[in-house]
Amino acid sequence: MNEFFTLMKSELLVTAIIFLLLFIKIGKGMKNESLLSLVQVLLLLNFIAGFFFNKTGNLFGDMFYTTPLIAFQKNILSLAVYLISLLCSDWLKKTGHLPEFFMLMLSALLGMFLMISSSNLLIFYLSLELATIPVAAMANFDLEKKRSSEGAMKMILSSAFSSGILLFGISLLYGTTGTISFPEITAQLDGSSVQILAFIFLVTAFAFKLSIVPFHLWTADVYEGSPMAVTSFLSVVSKGSVAFIFITVLYKMFQPMQDMWYTLLVILAIATMLIGNLFALRQQNIKRFLAFSSIAQVGFILVGISSNDYMGIAAVVYFVLIYVFSNLAAFGVAAVIAEHTGKENIDDYKGLYKTNPFLSWILALALFSLAGVPPTAGFFGKLFLLTAGGAKAAYWFILVAALNMIISLYYYLRVVRAMFMDKNDNPMEPIKVSPVVKLALVICGAGIIMIGLLSWIFEYIKSLH
């Protein structure tokens, strides 16, 4: 019983917060500001708590298992959620349904936690849905905005469709192996064509959530449509969680098929990097731009995953950690600007440096980190992904990836150029950034610079498994 509490600690904490919010809601309620700060504190505590009592073990007859690495992954996610709650506080204060928003977000987080540590297709499916459906609801949170509801509609329909495909795959897998628990399935795999079909169906579900080409098309629309908080949540938290479970599924469950999924990953990775970059080239809306850039980033994550060893896992986790900081910094700045001026176009950023040097530097840092330019952490993250991917000595694969970095640099520099170089007759007026947001941005900036140079972080990740 005691074990139950330690192993499921993080899930339980999140659930507790959710219920607390629920009670506050049905109780007499609170003022937004105080509630927000309360939640922020709680999330911070949740994040800190994530560092303690991390054990290896499983529950419910192998349906749920956790390791220090998984705990760390969960912690990355809760950190991301905490940062989001800080970064978007301006917007959150204004929204009418703060408790609901957090309830949805946290239950999605809960779903992701369960998903990461699920070791059984049933749990996996349930948690996946739990991680998806609330987000769809969140996507619609700007109730009066047309685009918001359109995005939400697209999201819910496509995700339902993809889960339909996923389920069909699961059913086939069940049919051929007669079990739904990962280890037993691994034992039963014989590479029959039905299983391959099932595998493809399964992978598409991950591909959908990770927005891998050609299953990515919903991403940009949903990102653009939904509020900034949701967009950043989608782009960082849900992507990260799915990446983690994807690794587990491939490395554990489908280990026997590794040759096959290596090829699959190579194809998907190249397609994703290329298409993502090519679309990002001509985006005007900053959210859409970041959406496609994050698609391209996923391509790099796939390169790392393809290595099929601990290096791969470590590299991906490390990269996601860096990605959290970089992407959230970018979204955070975009959110601040959108919140104060309602401007979301890159052209509006022209001459930003003149009026808002702080925001410009943070955004520039974030973009450089995303582009993988030293001394930012992104450089190390990307390089380690490629190092992991290079283990199979497929130089041309690495080369394609490396060349994609050029395209990505091009469009990241577009924004930098807009902020620092382009003339603008009426640039944005100086924005008064609230201290909380400033704090969050500084944290992100520090993270972007520090994580790479403090090598022990990577060493620590490498040591967990």
Place this chain on the structure above:
Amino acid sequence: MPNATIIALIPLLPLAGFLLLGLFGRKIFKNSSGLIGTALLLTSTVLALYTAYEYFFVYGKVDGVYQQFIPMKLTWLEFSPGVSIDMGMAVDSISVMMLVVVTFVSLMVHIYSLGYMKGEERFSTYYAFLGLFTFSMLGLVLSSNIFQIYIFWELVGVSSFLLIGFYYDKPSAVAASKKAFIVTRFADLGFLVGILILSNSSGTLDFNTMIATLTSPDSDAVKTAATSSFLGASALTWGAALVFIGGAGKSAMFPLHIWLPDAMEGPTPISALIHAATMVVAGVYLVARLFPIYAITVPAVLEIIGWVGAISAIIAAIIACTQTDIKRVLAYSTMSQIGYMMFALGVSKYGGESGLGYTASMFHLFTHAMFKALLFLGAGAVIHYVHSNEMKDMGGLRKYMPITHLTFLIACLAIAGIPPFAGFFSKEEILLAAYQNNTAIYWVALITSGLTAFYMFRLYFSIFWNKSHHTHGESHGEGSFVMMLPLVLLGIGAAAAGFIPFGEFVSSDGNPLESHFHLQFSIAPVALGLAGILAALWLYAKQNDKPAKLAASLGSLYKAAYHKFYIDDIYLFITKRILFNLVGRPAAWFDRNVVDGLINLTGNTTQAVSEGIKKMQSGKVQQYAIYFLSGVIILAALFIYIWR
């Protein structure tokens, strides 16, 4: 062994002058700069004379042969063990002789310029450049290492560039200086490659070692080099020939002579120093330095040298007859005289009596330095007086400038080879050498000597006689003392230098070579010289239209000669039309449009593609589903049917 420091001081003092005046001349030594430069040079002249005395009369001869001393040698840059650029000082008969010539003429010019350049805005700069030039020339003379000589060679080139372009705000001067530098530079390219070949086949850059290896026919270096041939000629032949091209460039040999006439844009004393007495003979000096190699290893190249010299001599003489700018006339005569020296080397052999040409060439170099410098300085005085270079603005000046007139006359007689003036003796020996070894060249030389006499006296008469001088500028006399002094000194030199028993001191292999005269032999040239003088007298002594008639009767030949046989135009065509329009412009265009275009193309195609595929993101959720489904199907098909 001569004292190293003394010899080192000879070039270093002018360098000191250059640094001093170059750095502080504009401010501190505004007025004293001329004197400083002159004083420094005076010292090094004295030192040079002292060295010469020591060398020739104290410890020059070891058992009857003039030795070469290397009192100092520092490794400057080592390429690989054995192959290194050394900064050394080779003291032997020719280098000592050159030391004397260079310092003496340079001193004369320094003194002369005190008057001539008076009141120049950049007076101190002028003296600084003079110092630089003198330094580099002396360094060149003393070089003991072929790369060292190349280094000073280049320095000489640049200082000549600076001095020609001294009036930098005069476009013609700028153009002339550029032309001089680039043409010589082009020749130096040959020199450089030649050095590479010679050094590579001899395994050293040091003159003595190189000569030693390359002249001993059984040394394997020579064997391999002789066998490794390129376009039918052996490596050594190429090397020697290319080195000679370098020399030809500096010495304004045909067809690399085009820069010399234009170089007269510089101040006249400069022309006297650089383009008459010293720099232009560097080529001759270079060939003399490497003479054993030419004479023993690659006589074929020596043959070429001889012919190049002869052709230059006669062509220049012909052109000189038609020019009207007095400095240009002198320039062409310089070219012609250097042609003499060249072919004298060309017809010479190594060692003993047959080495007469070598001695003669050096001798002529010596005497020519005297009278040609004199001629230029005299011309300078004239120009200074009438403020023009054109003959038509002159005439009847003998009354107004007696000293100039006298000295000029001496110089003319000397160059025309009339006894007992200096030119006579040296030219005599040259002709003799040619007669002994190569009759064809001898005839060319003979005709040339006639022409020489003619054009020189054409010059002389049309300056000092001809039409009576329409009066202008009586106000100032023919020039200050400082300007006259060098004329007189050089005049003495031009008159007397011939009596030096030159062969005693300078010969191809160091053994003294007593020079003897065959009177019956010297009749022909002298007669021709007198004939030339008489022709000039008949044509130019009085103002008349005979010259015009003559020119008309000669017709196209005269025209061609007047236009310098259109050589300049050919060069112009090659550079402007071909190099600029057919190479440079296309290269620039290619770079901007093709190479850069390709780079930009990649970028643009990426843009275009991203524009092209945007339809994929149609915004229709059902199409998304179709993509989704097709993705599934394609992957499934791939993995089930192809990679199974």
Place this chain on the structure above:
Amino acid sequence: MNLLLLIGAPLLTAVAVLFSRNKQQVRWISLLGSIVQIILAFALLFAFRQERAENNSAQMLFEQNYKLFDSLNINFHFGVDGISVAMILLTSLVVVAGVLVSWNVEKMTKEFYFLLLLLGLGAYGFFISLDLFILFFFLEISVIPKYLLIGIWGSGKKEYSANKLALMLMGGSALILVGMLGLYFIAGHSFDILALSKTDIPVNIQNLLFPLLFVGFGVFTALFPLHTWVPDGHSSAPTAGSMFLAGISMKLGGYGCLRVATYLLPEGAKEYANIIIILSAIAILYGAFATMMQKDLKYINAYSSVSHVGFSLLGIGMLTQTAITGALMQMVSHGLMTALFFAVIGMVYDRTHTRMTGEMGGLMKVMPFISTVFFIVGLCSLGLPGFSGFVAEMTVFMGSWENADAFHRIATIAAAMSIVVTAVYILRATGQTMMGAIKNESHLQLKDAAWNEKLAAIILVAGILAIGIAPGWLNDLLRPAAEEIMNRIAGK
């Protein structure tokens, strides 16, 4: 001596600049910092000579090794040989000169100097690191500062040039990255240059990786035909930017070509040597001819840089000890020379507000100092004895000629021809701008160089002369290092 000082000094300076209050402070702090760097560089030089004098014959001196990513065997491994020392000296000189000439940058002064110092930092780190990963890290650090320097403080079509530069350099580093990882896995998970130089790598792998690495670094050092970022980048960059770009950054490439590509993959180098020679010979001549046609002073120098850098690549391609020494000398010499050239062009531009040779003339009258320096740098670049260019080029020629076959010799002669073309364009430029009559009346009021400009020019001229007049010390510095490289190539 502790090499980390070389990274620490610029870093501290940069941080100090960030926290300084006003422009004057920024300038003086950066000047101070850069002077400290010079002092350090010379201290390093003397310490190095000292060690060698006490015949400490280790390949790398002052080695330091700190663990960074232990599990990946990535370490902060530092050490210097003669080459690095020479390059560090060059860097320090150019840095201080750059700081001086940009004294009156008014626009975002703080950021400007910060980026400038960052650029220097990258160069120092690059030259001392013996671990490919760290080397790459420092190489990449310098890309973005260049981009911003050109894009923000540049002139003309600066955004375009900045983009082009950043992207082409990124492309280069992409290739380097792949080659680097290849080495890493071949050598059993090690980025350490010394370790790699001990392992013998299968020939087919070498032939696969060498082009990647060489071309990758080649982009940085304007390897034909990947040089097109040079003209645009240089011409758009601010004065100090061009100085750093041509004086330092292009050297990073050359250094990498030698230290990484050629040294670690000798078989590959032999395989591709002829191609390198052909490309660089083309670059030398073609660059020179292209220069003849330029009207814009900065373009003139940019193209002549292409031509001059060709010499260092030629030297590397020739694969003889002397040629490689010459190549390195050419890097140093060209670094000083071209930095000085850009500095002077900047000075002229600040006064006349034009860079078109056609619109100037007779400047010798109004600004004798600047014109003299202009003339000196011109003479240096046309390879006149007494200046560094001559020494370097001659060494390259001598080394190239050591290869006895016709191909190498023809290539050498072709390269040698450029000295004539160089003379042509240099004299044209000088003649049109400095000599002749003053075309533009307004130029009569122009002032001559200010103290900071004079100082900058003098420092660089001193460097040029120090090499040109007494090349021995540089030779002693570079030759043994070149010998090490040759030993590996010769398979000793």
Place this chain on the structure above:
Amino acid sequence: MMQPGLYHILFISAALFFIGVYGFLTRRNLITMLMSIELILNSVNLNFIAFNKYLWPGKLDGLFFTLFIIAIAAAEAAVAIAIIINLYRSHQSIDVENAEDLKY
């Protein structure tokens, strides 16, 4: 009177699946699209039941899975319909073709 075998059922479920997919791709009415998704899910349910009955009668994984799928489908439908209603508020229609502002 023969017993329906596994393959009959699989055939039906496959047919259902594709009908669902077809409906999802072709229908313009959001509600109908939702219904077609339900079809897909039901085909999956059929699969599970059939597999469980015919191949692995011992364990009940399939049955349970089915139950959960039904539950989740309900939840999904609920949220989806909520969103659709909201969409209707803003667009005054539930035709999927009227909601295509976000593109490219």
